Amino acid sequence: MTSVIKLFGNSAQTFFVILFLVLFLSSCSSLSSLKFWGNDELDSDEPRPLQEISNIKNIKMDWNLSFAGENFLGNFVPAFSANNIFFADATGQIKSINPSKGKINWEQKINSLSSGIASGFGILVVADIDGNVISLNQTDGSILWSTNVKGEVLAPTAISTKLVIVKTGSGELLALDRDNGSIIWSYRSKLPSLTIRGSSSPVIEDDKVYVSFDNGRLGVFELDSGFPVWDGAISFTEGVSELDNLIDADSSPILEGNRIYTVNFQGNLSVFDAAQRRPVWESKESSFYEPFILRGVLGIISADSKISTYSSRTFEDSWKLEEYALRELSNPETFKGYILVGDLEGYIHAIDPLTGITVARKKISRNKITTLISRSDSFYAIDEKMRLFSLSF
Secondary structure, rough: HHHHHHOOHHHHHHHHHHHHHHHHHHHOHHHHHOOOHHOOOOOOOOOOOOOOOOOOOOOEEEEEEOOOOOOOOOOOOEEEEEEEEEEEEEOEEEEOOOOOOOOEEEEEEOOEEEEEEEEEOOOEEEEOOOOOEEEEOOOOOOEEEEEEEEOOOOOEEEEOOOOOEEOOOOOEEEEEEOOOOEEEEEEOOOOOOOOOOOOOOOEEEEEEEEEEEOOOOEEEEEEOOOOOOEEEOOOOOOOOOOOOHHHOOOOOOOEEOOEEEEOOOOOOEEEEHHHHHHHEEEEEEEOOOOOOEEEEEEEEEOOOOOOOEOOOOOOOOEEOOOOOOOOOOOOOEEEEEEEEEOOOOEEEEOOOOOOOEEEEEEEEEOOOOEEEEEEEEEEEEEEEEEEEEEEEE
């Protein structure tokens, strides 16, 4: 202690120094609960750090292209037709791309857009920020027609041999003539007082249109006439405040056989029987993305990025995965027997649907991955800064 006494002078000073050291050392156990003290406990408010994995599959980047604008809602997605990829960004830049090497076939520039592109039966369809639905020729990008639907269109349209089905942010569903854009029929849903900014795309199957609305209901309509065939509640409001009762459905319904799978925010994962026109099973879930169905597994990515799975036949619980909690996962996409997701740090993860084990991972961007979509032997990722990546394994 001599050196301490010499350093601090008189005995009174020495006493206080020793007292401080004793109190400091005795507090180490309490300090160990703090993050900076090296404790392994996780902060429940922070994105879960990635765990090490063994890469069984190798994710390869084949090419990437940069576009303009931002993709915060994840509603700018590529469309496909024959041997071409079509992509439109928020500034109105539209390109036809050769999928093998990312070579540009043609490009067109129109007004700023509110949502991505749809393709089908020889045409492309986009929607601009002024409520105009615009049809273009797939071959050269020339404009065929434009129709104002008096509402913002936040999701890609659905295209049939005769009609273009459009859903607006104000809850209106419209059918436009595929050849000239004239309005054939329309239906307006009851819009709740509070919604999330975003929207789901209509789905066309067997001459019917399936739509999930912002009021938390599934609607089914005759394609040619717009006649409402039936509807059902994905979930019911249970809270007392407007925020508690927010059960917005911003994901498209998934059709598999005779079943329709739907989910909404602060609501349920619900399965409807199309023949009986009623729900046959539900589970309390909150999600912005459509469910995935793969190898007998029904799964959902919750709003907090936890993944829950069930048997698609019996609906019994399967595995649950929390290692990506709060990592702001993208929509799930199935590809070659695996589940793909992107995250806030620009990683792509491939997960085995039978075990929940991550079998591949690759960082492709410095920005958040907002959207994934697969086609044939490739899958495509779009990040928040509107970069399009072509990937495979």
